[in-house]
Amino acid sequence: MPTFNLTISPSQSEFILKPGVTLLQAYNIINNSDTSITLNSEILPWIPSGSDGSVNYNQAINNPNIEFSLANSDLKIGQPFVISANSKQQLVLKIKSNPNTGLSDNYYTFFIFQNQNTTTSKDNFTQAVGKIGSHLLLTVSDTENPKIESKIENFSISPKIKDVFFGPITFNGVVKNNSNFFFKINGKITITKNDKIIKEFELNNNNVLNHHARNITCKDQNCAINPPLWPGHYLVKVSLDPSLNAKSYDTSFYVLPISPILFLLLVAGIIFGIKKFNSKPTRSSTTLP
Secondary structure, three states, X not given: XXXXXXXXXXXXXXXXXXXXXXXXXXXXXXXXXXXXXXEEEEEEEOEEEOOOOEEEOOOOOOOOOEEEEEOOOOOOOOOOEEXXXXXXXXXXXXXXXXXXXXXXXXXXXXXXXXXXXXXXXXOOOEOOOOEEEEEEEEEEOOOOOXXXXXXXXXXXXXXXXXXXXXXXXXXXXXXXXXXXXXXXXXXXXXXXXXXXXXXXXXXXXXXXXXXXXXXXXXXXXXXXXXXXXXXXEEEEEEEEOHHHOOOOEEEEEEEEOHHHHHHHHHHHHHHHHHHHHHOOOOOXXXXXX
């Protein structure tokens, strides 16, 4: 039975456009299967959900001042089209913002999908129904660099007091976007001890959408320091690029020789117990006549 095996590229596009401007975005749709497939297209708005990058389509409202159409001369959005086996189709999406479009972000997904009623192949097999999409992040602004306001929130260290040998120290937090326009996280976490840099984490360049927050994650690794660590007081500084207009966040944690102290106490207790046992007087034995 044929399978739904499509690729769309690019998987995400980001634009800054002024009100009244029209732009074009080309998409390559590739049918990776061995069977021709009948597809359709649609544009759906979405809003961010939570702080992990999830999106919500159910509560999103379409902006009537932004219009979408296909620049392909023989095709419209919502019109079925066929891609032959192991072949490619290019769709050119036309995005038009009306002159009275408000200055803010707008989020959409350009979907390519199979309709249930168009999924029968020439061999009378029922094809798999599927859907793929490419996100569109549209910033409507009268300047190429709209003003951004951000804040580092809910930053935490676990644990705040740690043993030198056991368990990692993890860092968690979110970056809050207090503006109408999305931005990419650009920053770092720096750990110092006695004015010497012990570890520095570069943050992932995740998008933080307007008036929402995004979890802090680190490039190529977890935001964590693994043992062993020298005992002492460590300072932590979370800083973002100056263009994001966020105050740096400063905190600290302690590393203590808890396990060595417990080990020494245990050894001392054993030695003390042995000495006390050996110091007890022994009773002399006598025999009755």
